[in-house]
Amino acid sequence: MTDRTTVHLEINGRAEALDIEPRVTLLDALREHLGLTGTKKGCAHGQCGACTVHVDGERVLACLTLAAQAEGRAVTTIEGLAGPNGELHPVQAAFLEYDAFQCGYCTPGQIMSAVACIREGHAGSDEEIREYMSGNLCRCGAYPHIVAAVRQAAEELTAQKQAAE
Amino acid sequence: MNVIETRQRGEASDGSGVGGRHSRIDGRLKITGGATYALEHRLENLTYAVLVPSTIAAGRMTAIDTKAAEAAPGVLLVLTPDDDLGLATASDWFGNRAEGSYRPLIPEITFNGQAVAVVIAETLEQATAAASLVKVTSEETQAIAGLDDPRAGEGNLVDNLTVSWGEAEAALAAVPVKVEGEYRTPREYHVTIEPHGLTATWEGDRLTIFEPSQWTHGMARSYAEWFGLPYENVTLISPFIGGGFGSKATASFYGALAAASAKKLGRPVKLAITRPQTFTAYGGRAATRQKIALGASEDGMLQALIHRGANETSMVGTWVENTGAATPLLYAVPNFSSENRLVPVNTVTPGALRAPGKNPSAFGIESAMDELAHALGIDPVELRLKNHAERDPQSGKPWSTRQLREALTAGAEAFGWSRRSPEPRSMRDGHTLIGWGVAIGTFPVIRAYGEALIAIRKDGKVEVISGAIDMGQGTYTILAQTAAEALGVPVDQVEVRLGDSSLPGAAVAGGSMLAGVMTGAVHKAASAAREELIALALNDPNSPFRESGANTLAIANGQIATPRGDGPAISIAELMARIGRDRIEVKRDTLPEALANDVGRMKAWTTMSLMRAPTDGDYSMHSWCAHFVEVKVDEDFGTVRVSRVVSAFDCGRLYNPKLVESQWKGGIIMGIGQALLEEGLIDPRRARVVNNNLGDYLVATNADIPDIEVISVGVPDPHASVLGGKGVGEVGIVGVAPAIANAVFHATGKRVRDLPITLEKLI
Amino acid sequence: MRDFSYHRAGSADEARRAATLPAAMLLAGGTTLLDLAKCGVTEPEQVIDISHLKGLDDIRVDAEGAYIGALARMSHVADDAGIRGQFPAVSEALWQAASQQIRNMATIGGNLMQRTRCAYFRDPATFPACNKRAPGSGCSAIGGVNRNHAILGTSGACIATYPGDLAVALTALDAMVHLGERSVAIDDFFLLPGGTPEKEHAIEPGEMITAITIPASPAARRSTYLKVRDRQSYEFAAASAAVGIELETDGRTIRDLRVALGGVATKPWRARAVEDALKGKALEPEAVRRASLLAVEGAANHGGNHYKIELAPRIVARAILNAGGAA
Incomplete structure (x- = not known):
């Protein structure tokens, strides 16, 4: 007998209610049930990082998170990153400027990871960026450009923060 | 114009x-x-298909029990080899079409992971769970696990790949300096981050396919032919593709299954290949081996080159991974002989992976050239410049453009090659041995319409x-x-x-x-x-x-x-x-x-029947590159890190240098993974690739990749294309692995002739 | 993945009770449970979510040592200033494990319960034989692809490597695992496979990891974790060593030494023979290298993993010399 459950999620600030089986992952809930396909499925086993989203502001893998586990927590996906009028987040803008992607499939995960990486304070040097961005595989080989984009965005965000203080 | x-x-x-x-x-x-990528188009009433793979590599399926799967919640349909889907054969890449019917599922098993059934259900979770309930009974026969399996044998000669001029054997016997080695590359995989799959939907006799595709028209033709439809009735939609590298240019059995299921159910069907299935639903790069003997005069002029290569293929299909693809093109050598063999083993038929042929071929010849340089005591860049081919040695035609000398010179200059200390193990920093290596690469200009x-x-x-x-x-x-x-x-x-x-x-x-x-x-x-x-x-x-x-x-x-x-x-x-x-x-x-x-x-x-070969016409046309690599090897642990890369390219005119540089670097990075990490590990008993996931089949991470400098030395090539560009996407990987192997030799004094260069080969 | 019911536990006691039901499993970070459920290795009928429980994620460091709640996340522990200052090997083992996304999810308790990466264990459809998964069915890794398999602590029933990093550091530093009513020394928490490889931990039905504690010591303060692998990041260890060292006031005589190995054994592997051979001796590279060979006494080679026998002692030696400042 298939057990179903109602899961209440807050995705990009919007409340969503889903009637799903408990075994549905957050990734499949986003992609198959909510039409939020910006979060990508690359391996479904926590080995590629394409499904990186933020839960309560921290980067996690949606493929190893049950949708039910995210109830009561704030989920942010790539669709929720740009400003209300579509203004790009500094990380997104830097990815475009530095050509930090080719096919674009790992890109939402890279960007969500990079935003968190900077926020965590793990973008202090190129070496640290490389290590803390290594949970996101890119087969097109955009790594050097990703490092450049994260470095640039980190500098920009730090300057913004200092200006605000 | x-x-x-x-x-x-x-x-x-x-x-x-x-x-x-x-x-x-x-x-x-x-x-x-x-x-929006292929599996992200939202369709009403969508159903989900999951493949059931074989767990044996050779034999015949004698029975398949689908009762439990069919009874599982949400299951709509289970297809097995017993179902005749009424499909006709489709043409091959060149437009040749055999008569007869096409069965995407068959009871004869020739590789581990071959699909034996497909389950379609209301949800992905239901289809996945039900797929595990399909029970297969088989008569298993002994599989040939791979190229190294003693029963695989020497393979069959591919006649049209035999190339020779001069008297290679005799010349080799007469030269004062010679080197010989066997070079091997393992099974490698595309690992596109977007796995394969499709959604198929019918409206009357019109079929729409959402599938990542390197070739919408060619793949649409296959679907039309399978289902006996006019070509115009099939629309294949692929605005974004999450990586291809050669793996998304063919409509495949699973596409036929999804479309046939959708037709049977009267509902759209989404079939997603799982990550482990990406190792068997289509083929990666075939494992190869090649013996190369080089002979030279004492002043470093090549006199003889003998090449004997082989690659694995499947039991049912032919894939030629021509280890002799680059061998005759790179250097002027008066006596040359090359042969290639195919060795059938129990694998999925291998396929095209970034620079097929040229890539393993360059690993052989460019490693061998480094061995020769060492044997001669000549700088490896100098040896390559000395033996520069002024025209295509095989066709005898002039190059359309060939800025290879410039690539070697500019690359060496930017890298600081002149500061290289020639002796192996002569550069170190504490526990770290430092090595510098060079290799060249090439990829043909193919023209089409x-x-x-x-x-x-x-x-x-x-x-x-x-x-x-x-x-x-x-x-x-x-x-x-x-x-x-x-x-x-x-x-x-x-x-x-x-x-x-x-x-x-x-x-x-x-x-x-x-x-x-x-x-x-x-x-x-x-x-x-x-x-x-x-x-x-x-x-x-x-x-x-x-x-x-x-x-x-x-x-x-x-x-x-x-x-x-x-x-x-x-x-x-x-x-x-x-x-x-x-x-x-x-x-x-x-x-x-x-x-x-x-x-x-x-x-x-x-079709690919009108493609024009690089030597079709008055010229021989190719892209060229030279890679300069620095590695750091921990002398106790055997771990190799690439710490610096400078590569110079002749790809003619660049239509957009920013995007070209990304592609070149991408090729180099895939080459770093190939050199140090990537290898399909085959269980010798079940002939299964056991590291069929991204945690165990290792591709490079961000931390594995240093800054990479790329330099363009190309000039517009009016023969290669209308606007003067030559190919960009594949040449970048060609020559990377040998440049790294050569750098590892320079660092450690150990010559690794089989990829990948893992730590146990150096401790 | 088979279907299951999902319950959110209201308290640790409720979770423990619920987990005694047949085919019920606790869910914390989910990085092991969901992965293995997708592989068909675990088939829970009921999943008890404990990830929301309050008060189980404290990280406290004082003069006595560290207290780490079972639900503390790996990333938080890795970045904790007290842990970094007093137990550097713990922080280093954590940030070199998995990826930051996984470390943000995975809990310390769940990390200790992590299962092996043996490819045969993880593929029940193709390789039904696995004593760890199906007791008595055999071991597919013996005679198979076993480059990553264990050289130490193996049995005829199982050669699967314990894959984690954190527990290696904890083993070197004599951590305690708290299971509610009782506590177990970390070295006793992990079991050798012997004839019962399915039983990996000294944890009984109705028990749940509530915390770990690590005693403070000069050796812990001067500790390090050295991990060697094919890939620079996001990979399990080919071999690793956690080392803590205390030198006499002369700055060269070894007063206390702790050594544990990862990636080479069926459990986090304490190398007491190395410790005993070097305690009271001068921190001298040649002596350290010689003594480090004792780390792999009794090691068994299964074909693909032979290199670990040479590699592991070299890592131990480097880690000791690094920690002692003599590298």
Whole structure:
């Protein structure tokens, strides 16, 4: 007998209610049930990082998170990153400027990871960026450009923060 | 067509024309999650299909029990080899079509992971769970696990790959300096981050397929032929592709299954290949081995080259991974002999993976050249320059362009090669041994035909429309640049629509040919559109230019004016309004007269039979590169880290250097993974690749990759393509692995001849 | 993945009770449970979510040592200033494990319960034989691809490597695992496979890891974790060593030494023979290298993993010399 459950999620600030089986992952809930396909499925086993989203502001893998586990927590996906009028987040803008992607499939995960990486304070040097961005595989080989984009965005965000203080 | 004029305009520094460093025009969609990949199209009433793989590698399935699966919640359909789906065979890549029916599932098992059933259910979770309930009974026979299996044997000679000139054996016996070695590469995989799969949906006798595709027209043809449909009844849609590298150019058995299921159910079916299944639903790069003997005079002039190569293929299909692909091209050698063999083993039929043939071939010859340089006591760069081939040694034709000497020189200069201490193990920093290595690479220029439609809209914007695809190479962007330049409008006034088989024809995005083919087609169509617009502006009774007395007009930055600027000047949108036109459409193809008909077009867009080889014509045409690599090897642990790469390329003219550099670096990075990490590990008993996931089949991470410097030394090659470019996408990986192996030898004094160079080979 | 019911536990006691039901499993970070459920290795009928429980994620460091709640996340522990200052090997083992995304999800308790990466264990459809998964069915890794398999602590029933990093550091530093009512020394928490490889931990039905504690010591303060692998990041260890060292006031005589190995054994592997051989001796590279060979006494080679026998002692030696400042 298939057990179903109602899961209440807050995705990009919007409340969503889903009637799903408990075994549905957050990734499949986003992609198959909510039409939020910006979060990508690359391996479904926590080995590629394409499904990186933020839960309560921290980067996690949606493929190893049950949708039910995210109830009561704030989920942010790539669709929720740009400003209300579509203004790009500094990380997104830097990815475009530095050509930090080719096919674009790992890109939402890279960007969500990079935003968190900077926020965590793990973008202090190129070496640290490389290590803390290594949970996101890119087969097109955009790594050097990703490092450049994260470095640039980190500098920009730090300057913004200092200006605000 | 005036290539020189085009090139001059392309050098505009504003980045708008051909040759400008324009950012990807599809970039915004990709960084906001707005780019819709194949499995992301939302369809009503969707169902989910999951494949059931065989767990044996050889034998015959005698029974399949689907009762439990069929009874599982949500299951709608289970297909097995017992189901005749009523499909006909489809043509091969070259348009040859055998008679008979096509069964995507068969009871004869020839590799571990071969699909034996497909389960379709209401949800992905239900289909996945039910797939595990299918019970297969088989009579198992002993499998040949791989190239190393003693029962695999020496394989069968591939006659048309036997190349020889001079007297190689005799010459080798007579030379004072010779080296011999056997070089091996393992099974390697594409590992596109987007796994394969599709959604199939029918409306009456019209089939729509959403599938990542390097070739919408070619794949649509397969679906049409399987289902006995007119070609026009199939639409294959693929606007974004999450990586291909050769693996997404063919419609496959699982596509047939999804489409047949959708037809049976009267509902759309989504079939997603799981990550482990990406190792068996289609083939990766075949494992190879090659013996190479080089002989030279004491001053380092090559006298003899003998090459004996082999690659694995499957029991049911032929895949030639030509280990002799680069061997005859690189150096001037008076006595040459090369042979290649195919060794059938129990694997899925291998396939094309970035620079098929050229890649393993370069690992062999470029490792061997390094061994020869060491044996001679000659610098490896100098040895390569000394033996530079002034013309194609095999065809005897002159090179169209070959800036290989320049690549070696410029690369060496940027790398600081002159500071290299020649002795192995002579450079170190504490526990770290440092090594510098060099190798060259090549990839042929393959030419084909394309078609493009240019539309000028009443708002002054320009549409470029083609069924060609962009999997990250930058097709969207360079076609916008091409159209913008030919028409005289800014790039941001150009919209490009790609990735749909119902759109104008294109060649496969493979063999590094698409950019050259499609810029040519777009340039032709856009130039014609420009002429048409000018003709209208001069002749339309409502045009302000009608009385200008000019016999032509200039279009620049979206403005139309008289050539001397002494008449009216208006925007394209205004002209369209004045002359009362909503849209001007111009379609052009690059086919020669003899092929400019329906049969010719079908052949050109849906088969590879019209592709032109690099030596077809008066010249031999290839891209070239030289890689310079620094490695750091921990002498206790055997771990190798690539710490610096400088690569110089001759790819002719670059349509967009920013995007080209990304592709070159991408190739180099895949090459670093190939050199140090990637290997399908085969269980000898079950002939199964056991590391069939991204935690165990290792591709490079960000932390594995240093800064990479790429340099262009190319010059426009008017023979290679309309706008002067040569192929870019594949040459970057060719030569990387041997450059790293050579650097490892320089660091450690250990020569590793089998990839990947893992730590146990160095401790 | 088979279907299951999902319950959110209201308290640790409720979770423990619920987990005693047949085929019920606790869910914390989910990085192991969901992965293995997708592989068909675990088939829970009921999943008890404990990830929301309050008060189980404290990280406290004082003069006595560290207290780490079972639900503290790996990333938080890795970045904790007290842990970094007093137990550097713990922080280093954590940030070199998995990826930051996984470390943000995975809990310390769940990390200790992590299962092996043996490819045969993880593929029940193709390789039904696995004593760890199906007791008595055999071991597919013996005679198979076993480059990553264990050289130490193996049995005829199982050669699967314990894959984690954190527990290696904890083993070197004599951590305690708290299971509610009782506590177990970390070295006793992990079991050798012997004839019962399915039983990996000294944890009984109805028990749940509530916390770990690590005693403070000069050796812990001067500790390090050295991980060697094919890939620079996001990979399990080919071999690793956690080392803590205390030198006499002369700055060269070894007063206290702790050594544990990862990636080479069926459980986190304490190398007491190395410790005993070097305690009271001078921190001298040649002596350290010689003594480090004792780390792999009794090691068994299964074909593909032979290199670990040479590699592991070299890592131990480097880690000791690094920690002692003599590298």
